[in-house]
């Protein structure tokens with residue numbers, strides 16, 4: 001373990017991430033780590049916790065979603081603590097360290113028609129800052145037609161859109177009075193800026209916490225398993241948002257303005273420590 005050395009993003013990939021808020025990184029998770037993640041997804045899908053959900057429309061195959069599965073899925077924990085993601089994300093964020101915020105699991109069984117709603121991640125949860133990256137990784141071959149879609153440049157709009165639930169579009173009690181705009185009709189407003197990629201297991205779609213993204217259903221005959229993990233760099237700060245945060249971390253002990261760099265959110269990569 002692993003079958004080949006870590007490939008870090010090059011300067012061009014980092015520049016693309018900074019300009020577009022999204023970059024497709026080919027072959028950055030080694031095969032062994034992809035297999036660890038697949039085992040972790042199996043563990044997540046056969047157990048449950050407060051964010052474990054099946055959100056498909058009535059009569060459809062499972063659309064499984066989960067957050068913070070690493071707390072109960074040993075293989076996801078192993079990936080987070082020992083795998084390539086922490087160092088890779090620190091490089092993308094040009095950060096001296098990477099703290100782990102949480103993981104997500106998104107499995108669309110063949111035949112799911114439901115979209116993953118267009119959204120930005122940060123307005124859902126408790127972090128503000130510029131150095132925030134989400135690493136989305138397919139665990140099955142994932143043509144652009146079923147892969148994650150991102151709106152290029154949306155992380156620089158300076159706008160936070162009201163987060164809504166994937167299941168039914170209801171919101172979390174944050175709105176215009178709190179500075180959250182109504183979500184736009186993305187396909188209408190940003191048609192020319194939507195990007196998606198043909199991805200294989202081992203590839204990662206890295207996007208910024210404020211990048212607008214979503215995903216089509218999975219009408220084809222193959223599973224579409226994916227995980228994400230969210231990393232916070234030097235400037236990440238805790239924020240209490242109005243209404244319900246998702247996921248929330250009620251026992252993290254932080255208050256608005258505190259650095260995320262705390263015992264609760266492990267500093268998995270530290271350039272100083274590894275120098």
Ligand SMILES: O=C(O)CCC(=O)C(=O)O
Pocket residue numbers: 104106116121134136148213214215226228
């Ligand atoms: O995989 C999906 O369908 C949605 C993923 C997503 O929204 C995310 O990674 O934030």
